[in-house]
Amino acid sequence: MANSRTQLLLLLTFFFFLVLLGLVQVQAQQDYLNNKQLNCSNTDPITAGYACNTSSGDPPTCQSYLTFRSTAPYTSLATIAFLLKTDTAAMATLNDLTDIESIPSGTPIIAPANCSCAGTFYEHNASYVLKDEGETYFTVANDTYQGLSTCQALEAHNPYKPTELEAGMSLLVPLRCACPTAAQSSSGVLYLLSFMVIPGDDPSKIAQLFGVTEQSVLGANNLNEDDVIYPYQPILVPLTKEPTKIVLPTTSPPPPPPAGTAPATPTGGGSSSSKKWLYVGVGIGVALVAILGAVAYWALYYGRRKQEQAPPASAPPPKKASESVTDYSALPTDSSSWSVSGIRGAIDSLTIYRYEDLQKATESFAEENKIRGSVYRGKFKGDDAAVKVVKGDVSSEIKILKLINHSNIIRLSGFCLHEGNSYLVYEYAENGSLSDWLHSGKDLLSTLSWKQRIQIAYNIADAINYLHNYANPPYIHKNLKSSNVLLDGNFRAKVSNFGLARSVESENGGLQLTRHVVGTQGYMSPEYIENGVITPKLDVFAFGVVMLELLSGREAVGKNKDREELLSSAINRVVEGDNVRDKLREFIDPSLRDEYPLDLAFSMVELARKCVAYDLNSRPVMPEVLMILSKILSSSLDWDPSDELNKSRSMSHGR
Ligand SMILES: *[C@@H]1O[C@H](CO)[C@@H](O)[C@H](O)[C@H]1NC(C)=O
Ligand SMILES: *[C@@H]1O[C@H](CO)[C@@H](O)[C@H](O)[C@H]1NC(C)=O
Ligand SMILES: *[C@@H]1O[C@H](CO)[C@@H](O)[C@H](O)[C@H]1NC(C)=O
Ligand SMILES: *[C@@H]1O[C@H](CO)[C@@H](O)[C@H](O)[C@H]1NC(C)=O
Ligand SMILES: *[C@@H]1O[C@H](CO)[C@@H](O)[C@H](O)[C@H]1NC(C)=O
Numbered sequence: 001m002a003n004s005r006t007q008l009l010l011l012l013t014f015f016f017f018l019v020l021l022g023l024v025q026v027q028a029q030q031d032y033l034n035n036k037q038l039n040c041s042n043t044d045p046i047t048a049g050y051a052c053n054t055s056s057g058d059p060p061t062c063q064s065y066l067t068f069r070s071t072a073p074y075t076s077l078a079t080i081a082f083l084l085k086t087d088t089a090a091m092a093t094l095n096d097l098t099d100i101e102s103i104p105s106g107t108p109i110i111a112p113a114n115c116s117c118a119g120t121f122y123e124h125n126a127s128y129v130l131k132d133e134g135e136t137y138f139t140v141a142n143d144t145y146q147g148l149s150t151c152q153a154l155e156a157h158n159p160y161k162p163t164e165l166e167a168g169m170s171l172l173v174p175l176r177c178a179c180p181t182a183a184q185s186s187s188g189v190l191y192l193l194s195f196m197v198i199p200g201d202d203p204s205k206i207a208q209l210f211g212v213t214e215q216s217v218l219g220a221n222n223l224n225e226d227d228v229i230y231p232y233q234p235i236l237v238p239l240t241k242e243p244t245k246i247v248l249p250t251t252s253p254p255p256p257p258p259a260g261t262a263p264a265t266p267t268g269g270g271s272s273s274s275k276k277w278l279y280v281g282v283g284i285g286v287a288l289v290a291i292l293g294a295v296a297y298w299a300l301y302y303g304r305r306k307q308e309q310a311p312p313a314s315a316p317p318p319k320k321a322s323e324s325v326t327d328y329s330a331l332p333t334d335s336s337s338w339s340v341s342g343i344r345g346a347i348d349s350l351t352i353y354r355y356e357d358l359q360k361a362t363e364s365f366a367e368e369n370k371i372r373g374s375v376y377r378g379k380f381k382g383d384d385a386a387v388k389v390v391k392g393d394v395s396s397e398i399k400i401l402k403l404i405n406h407s408n409i410i411r412l413s414g415f416c417l418h419e420g421n422s423y424l425v426y427e428y429a430e431n432g433s434l435s436d437w438l439h440s441g442k443d444l445l446s447t448l449s450w451k452q453r454i455q456i457a458y459n460i461a462d463a464i465n466y467l468h469n470y471a472n473p474p475y476i477h478k479n480l481k482s483s484n485v486l487l488d489g490n491f492r493a494k495v496s497n498f499g500l501a502r503s504v505e506s507e508n509g510g511l512q513l514t515r516h517v518v519g520t521q522g523y524m525s526p527e528y529i530e531n532g533v534i535t536p537k538l539d540v541f542a543f544g545v546v547m548l549e550l551l552s553g554r555e556a557v558g559k560n561k562d563r564e565e566l567l568s569s570a571i572n573r574v575v576e577g578d579n580v581r582d583k584l585r586e587f588i589d590p591s592l593r594d595e596y597p598l599d600l601a602f603s604m605v606e607l608a609r610k611c612v613a614y615d616l617n618s619r620p621v622m623p624e625v626l627m628i629l630s631k632i633l634s635s636s637l638d639w640d641p642s643d644e645l646n647k648s649r650s651m652s653h654g655r
Pocket of ligand 3: 085
């Protein structure tokens with residue numbers, strides 16, 4: 001026993017010296033930004049970037065890492081990589097994600113960045129094109145780049161004065177990264193990661209995420225235990241190996257952020273001293289080998305005395321074993337995963353197609369396989385599918401369609417990314433778009449029957465009602481029109497094109513407004529065109545227009561005495577004033593001849609007219625629309641053309 005105690009004492013003395021040594025070494029690390037980026041006229045050198053001096057031994061370049069939190073519109077690796085100018089494939093591996101998968105908002109993503117010493121500070125150059133007039137150097141640095149850059153660095157790197165910024169200008173964005181100092185390298189640090197702090201974070205939590213000690217994090221940023229760290233500016237995390245996917249602790253939700261700041265909580269009494277021991281282990285290179293030896297000894301010694309002593313320094317949390325990473329070279333080729341029009345089974349397991357296979361399926365996107373616009377027919381192992389070629393970001397459409405499983409919403413079976421284009425592969429709708437059936441008139445031998453039209457209206461209402469009220473989260477389609485309604489082999493409608501769809505709940509819980517009004521003339525509701533107001537009633541309006549198209553066979557924007565006239569306004573002339581019955585007959589699609597129940601047609605027109613009401617509060621909600629349509633549908637299915645004469649009489653009596 002006495003012998004053991006002497007050994008312990010010796011060991012403690014040894015470590016005490018190492019602690020002293022470690023504290024000295026820490027002085028060689030980077031300074032903390034400490035909110036200096038908030039005052040854009042403060043040009044303290046730290047705002048330019050983390051310091052470097054290659055003549056005093058700092059590495060001129062290195063591999064470094066940044067973190068970025070997924071946030072709209074940067075919610076896929078492809079978009080984040082583009083913003084941070086880094087490599088998508090490397091990010092996919094690091095984060096264990098596919099490159100197009102939509103990442104839930106707030107998820108921290110690790111991005112690799114080549115970091116270089118540019119004179120006196122380190123940087124990783126990205127570039128950004130200003131999107132709108134409201135953007136400033138500060139918002140680009142703080143809001144868009146989440147604090148990975150500073151307004152000072154942006155101003156120094158770009159020729160424009162802060163007052164000259166305009167949408168469309170391309171900015172060079174130097175991101176804050178750093179390379180390990182000689183002292184860090186000699187203690188085994190291979191990389192520095194710029195971790196973006198958000199309210200509620202503290203150094204010990206951050207350290208835990210990466211399996212390093214709090215002391216090593218504090219040391220790397222020249223912070224003391226009682227210093228405070230602030231959100232929206234990075235903190236350096238020294239890593240001794242490549243980082244892996246950040247797994248946020250899910251067991252206990254983080255405490256509410258203390259009014260914008262996150263104090264660096266000093267560690268509690270008992271464990272604090274043992275943490276210092278670990279600190280030494282990280283901070284000191286010269287003694288690394290000695291420490292390893294000592295730790296081994298310590299462990300051995302401890303192993304025998306476990307029962308009598310409190311446990312030593314809490315071990316870093318076990319690193320999550322790196323899970324299998326999406327392997328792009330080994331895509332599924334078995335027919336089951338290629339089945340496109342098969343059962344609506346594995347809805348959330350989208351297939352990642354190989355470009356070569358899409359080429360094969362569409363015969364190299366041959367003209368004769370073109371369905372319309374940039375949509376092609378493809379044959380995948382005997383099954384037809386539609387392949388849509390999209391330039392730019394499709395992650396939101398994928399995000400939505402991946403979550404939705406409704407028989408009246410087009411099913412996305414997979415996608416492919418190739419040379420900047422996205423290729424979305426959908427279930428194939430044999431009968432093409434509704435607008436072709438309604439508006440290309442003479443080209444078609446047959447026309448849609450009354451029953452088919454009502455069935456189609458019901459299907460669309462069902463889909464939109466589902467989107468508004470049952471999808472999780474609820475969505476607004478925003479681009480409903482007859483050309484976005486596809487018909488399958490049985491003339492069941494499938495709503496497609498979710499490129500503009502957005503979640504019903506706005507991020508701040510208030511009214512959603514947009515300055516970018518996009519849509520198709522004739523389908524856009526007045527409050528959207530005039531004020532950019534986005535509510536589910538926008539879809540109700542568009543649905544009303546589609547109903548009017550179904551009834552009349554006319555286009556959403558037509559002609560009246562050489563003037564353009566919206567179908568949504570034209571309908572008022574039909575139902576107002578005298579001779580409603582004659583005007584209605586004239587309005588209904590002549591290709592239906594007289595094979596429709598006039599009373600039900602009148603009910604449809606009335607419903608459609610409510611849907612296209614100018615005041616959004618006068619429009620019905622989708623469940624109400626669906627209920628009325630289901631009655632019209634069941635009456636229509638019972639309807640026999642020979643009854644028509646009697647029925648239409650009863651209607652005129654009803655008026
Ligand atoms: C911002 O920094 C400048 C220069 O250091 C200083 O003169 C000014 O007072 C600061 N402004 C604020 C609001 O702190
Ligand atoms: C860089 O380091 C060298 C050598 O240690 C020193 O002479 C020089 O002044 C340093 N440069 C800066 C800008 O600190
Ligand atoms: C970083 O540099 C290496 C070597 O120069 C290069 O292969 C790699 O593509 C670069 N990575 C990025 C994200 O630019
Ligand atoms: C970033 O861009 C600036 C301006 O083009 C250039 O001077 C600097 O060397 C670049 N830095 C890196 C690390 O490439
Ligand atoms: C910086 O960005 C964050 C996150 O977007 C935001 O909450 C914060 O208000 C911004 N800071 C300032 C000073 O605008």
